[in-house]
Amino acid sequence: MFKLSKERPEDWWDVEALYDLCFAPGRTALSSYRLRDDTPPIAELSRVARDESGILGGAIRFWPVRVGRHRCLLLGPIAVHPTAQGEGLGGALMRDSLAAARAHGWQRVLLVGDAPYYLRFGFQQISDVEMPPPTNPERVLGLALQPGAWDRISGKVIQDT
Numbered sequence: 750m751f752k753l754s755k756e757r758p759e760d761w762w763d764v765e766a767l768y769d770l771c772f773a774p775g776r777t778a779l780s781s782y783r784l785r786d787d788t789p790p791i792a793e794l795s796r797v798a799r800d801e802s803g804i805l806g807g808a809i810r811f812w813p814v815r816v817g818r819h820r821c822l823l824l825g826p827i828a829v830h831p832t833a834q835g836e837g838l839g840g841a842l843m844r845d846s847l848a849a850a851r852a853h854g855w856q857r858v859l860l861v862g863d864a865p866y867y868l869r870f871g872f873q874q875i876s877d878v879e880m881p882p883p884t885n886p887e888r889v890l891g892l893a894l895q896p897g898a899w900d901r902i903s904g905k906v907i908q909d910t
Contacts, residue, residue, distance in 0.1 A: 751806050751838055753845050756795040764797060764808040771828035780881040781861050784823055784908050785812050791822070793853060796846050798829075798838055806833040809842040811850065813909035814859065816878050816902050820909060822850055824860040843870050847894070856898040859906065861888045877903035 756764060768776065776782070790810040798807040809827040813820065824846075829839045847870065850858060860867065861880060867890050875891035893899045 751798040751800055751833070751841075753796050753798050753841060755793065756790070756797045756808065756810070760797050760805070760808075763805045764810075767805055767808055767828050767830060768826050770830070772826065776826075780884050781823065781825065783881050784814050784906060786908070788812060788908060788910065794822070794846050794849050794855075796842055796849075798833075798842060806830050807838045807842050809846050811846065811858075815907050815909045816859070817904040819857070819902050820855075821906070822855050822858045823906070824858050825862070840870075847892070851894045856893070856895045857902070858892040858894060860890050861885075862890060863888070864890060867892075875899060875902075879905045881906065 790812055794811040796809050797805060799805055807827075807829040810825065812823040814823045815821060827839060827842060847858065859875075859878065860872065861884055864872070864874060864887075870892065872890040872892045874887065875889055876886065878889055878891065879886075880889050891899050
């Protein structure tokens with residue numbers, strides 16, 4: 750049984766170790782990481798999942814970005830420890846953190862990922878938004894947390910500083 754909670758500063762290195770385990774070496778060289786450089790994740794939305802022994806089973810982070818003048822959340826990374834995969838932990842992290850984003854007044858979420866996984870949470874491919882290269886445009890997905898939040902939004906994704 751896992752308990753979800755807000756990521757705390759003392760969780761940082763456990764979360765980074767989980768991301769290193771779950772993603773390819775050099776993950777921080779990905780173009781989406783340029784949007785995270787020198788910007789902390791949004792504390793009230795980032796979550797960790799720990800078991801009853803305190804062992805980290807999963808984590809999700811969000812970062813502030815802009816598409817033109819429109820504020821947006823950049824979701825990711827999300828990771829579940831290999832020993833806990835297939836138990837619904839990733840889905841629980843997604844639902845909990847997206848509900849928190851909606852409650853905090855965010856209107857839209859953006860990510861780069863596999864459509865078959867994220868479609869079940871309401872994400873759709875958005876073709877008018879340009880992530881830094883070399884990002885495959887077919888992997889750029891968005892979710893409107895408020896009706897019509899992605900309508901007429903287009904342009905390059907930049908850091909929200």
